Amino acid sequence: MNEIKRAIYPGSFDPITNGHVDIISRAKKVFDEITIAVIQNPDKTPFFELEHRLELIKHLFKNDPHIKVEAFRGLLADFAQKRNVYTIIRGLRAVSDFDFEFQMALTNRHLNTKIDTVFFMTDEKYSYLSSSLVRQLAGLSADISSFVPPDIERSLKDRIHHG
Ligand code: COA
Numbered sequence: 001m002n003e004i005k006r007a008i009y010p011g012s013f014d015p016i017t018n019g020h021v022d023i024i025s026r027a028k029k030v031f032d033e034i035t036i037a038v039i040q041n042p043d044k045t046p047f048f049e050l051e052h053r054l055e056l057i058k059h060l061f062k063n064d065p066h067i068k069v070e071a072f073r074g075l076l077a078d079f080a081q082k083r084n085v086y087t088i089i090r091g092l093r094a095v096s097d098f099d100f101e102f103q104m105a106l107t108n109r110h111l112n113t114k115i116d117t118v119f120f121m122t123d124e125k126y127s128y129l130s131s132s133l134v135r136q137l138a139g140l141s142a143d144i145s146s147f148v149p150p151d152i153e154r155s156l157k158d159r160i161h162h163g
Helices: 018-027 050-060 076-083 095-111 131-139 150-162
Strands: 006-011 033-039 067-072 087-092 116-121
Touching (some): 006 018, 006 076, 033 050, 050 150, 087 095, 131 150
Parallel strands (some): 006 033, 087 116
């Protein structure tokens, strides 16, 4: 039997955007199972609390048995080791992402030589997108429907208008 190809897609996902979803759909052509690993970063005050981010992402992929959603804190390399999954997925939006991604990929491999990072190029229509840009636009009541899935848009508006 062929071995299941597993990978981890880490990030803050605060919130998940269509750019992230685009990377996931590209990665699904290569991997059988993808764990979206949502970081709990004690140094950052998130817009959406970890539990809410997890809930939103789980709901988004509820009909997709190939996607798992988990939280992690601390080193990504430790999370990879605990899960026994050594392939990391990252998206590249533009050349400007490369330096940081190169540094992260080599750091993770330094921490655990089994780790490799695989990059997918995002669709160019999302190349300038980021979670903070989406949050900012939502806060200014701009139309964000082409940037985030409908449930995420609803949650952002809800949070902005009702706290
Ligand atoms: N489409 C849209 N937006 C994207 C995107 C895409 N394809 N790819 C990235 N982004 C956005 C993110 O939403 C984020 O936006 P924001 O800064 O406005 O919130 C921004 O680009 C940066 O994304 P990313 O580089 O993925 O940062 P992150 O905070 O989401 O994730 C971790 C970084 C969690 C992967 C990294 O910090 C980590 O592994 N930390 C664990 C500690 C560790 O192991 N350190 C050693 C290794 S360096």
